[in-house]
Amino acid sequence: MVMILGKPLPLLFGQLLLGLINGSFYAMLSMGLAIIFGLLRIINFAHGAMFMVGAFVTWALFTYLHIDYWGALICAPVIVGLFGVALERTVIRRIYKLDILYGLLLTFGLAQILQGLATNYFGVSGVSYEAPHGLGGVVNLGFMYLPIYRGFxxxxxxxxxxxxxxxxxCTRLxxxxxAATENPALVQAFGVNVPRLLALTFGGGVALAALAGVLAAPLYSVNPGMGSDLIDTxxxxxxxxxxxxxxxxxxxxFALGIIEGFTDVFYPPGSAVVVFVVMAIVLLARPAGLFGKTA
Structure with missing residues (x-):
């Protein structure tokens, strides 16, 4: 058997795949957070809860309306996105001019409410959701077996x-x-409905979290804690x-998902904290982050 650094090659490729899967969810969720913070200056602590809601909506669409996985890929993000728009119009927009801490506290409260409602209705263990037909099984790549749905x-x-x-x-939108986040009054003067634009931005950000929830539903148990398990990372x-x-x-x-996966091979106890170790090192060297703008 081929060995690299004392580890079997299939094991390393398996952990690479696991890291890419975790990285996929990290990337999609953090992208939605970055959009909301970058354009609205709101730290959305309810983002993990929206990921969880997207997974439960996927389950509910199939259980009650018999809408399959492919339909849920479209319907669940739209439903959660509209919920996000309603939240922005009724609650979030009231704190735009306040200190950023108010947004963190507000969305943290929203996350607790959503998680509590899900726990009350579904229980702690949650529900299961089967992988879609056509994406089951595995493919033998020679050096490893690739589960088709995970590759998808x-x-x-x-x-x-x-x-x-x-x-x-890269688009006008x-x-x-x-521009609306930098100078909303000027953009409004050009005939753009800025409040509607900001509402759609928040709705789009949480819709991305819901879309990640749809993808995660067949992989993990759909449970109330699935979002809170990811949000810190x-x-x-x-x-x-x-x-x-x-x-x-x-x-x-994606990079941190891979690093986390390989850490689990070479030093399993460190896999739970390696992301935060990297964060500490990066912040010491570059407080604005790797791609952030320095003041």
Whole structure:
């Protein structure tokens, strides 16, 4: 058997795949956080709860409306995104002019409410969701067995992250969003409905979290704690990449997922803290993050 650094090659490739899967969720969630913070200056602590809500909406669509996985890929992000728009219009917009800490406290409270409601209705253990037909089974690549659905998750995350980055950075809509956060009065003077634009931005950010929840539903138990289990690491990813940097969030999310996966091979006890060790090192060397703008 081929060995690298004393470890079997299939084991290393298996951990690489696991790292890419975790990195896919880190990248998608941190990207949504970066969009919301970069454009609205809101630290959305409820982002993990939206990830959880997206997974439960996926389960509910199938259980009660018989909408399959492919339909949920479209419907669940739209439903959660509309919920996010309603939150922005009724609650979030009231704190735009307040200290940033108020947004953190408000969204933390929203996260606790959503998690409590899910726990009360579904219980702590949650529910299960089967992988879609056509994406089950494994493929023998010679050096490892690749579960088809896991490969699909990585591919889908890459496409979604790339498309979102291009939308924000390379289109007129993205330019309007960036301009509206810098000088909303000027943008409003050109006939753009800035409040609607900001509401759609928040809705789009939480829709990305819900989309990640749809992808995660067949992989993990759909339970009320699934978002809170990820949110600390996702915040660390955003800080390392640079607060508000969408490209930084994507690259850092995938990179840290891989680092975490390989750490689990060579030093398993360190896999739970390696992301935070990297965060500390990066902040000491570059307080604004790897891709953040220095003052």
């Amino acid at each position: 998750v990585v591919f889908a995350a890459l496409v979604i992250c790339g498309a979102t980055w291009a939308l924000i950075e 993205g330019a309007l969003l960036r 996702v915040f660390a990813v955003v800080v390392i990449g640079g607060m508000g940097s969408i490209g930084g969030a994507i690259l850092t999310g």
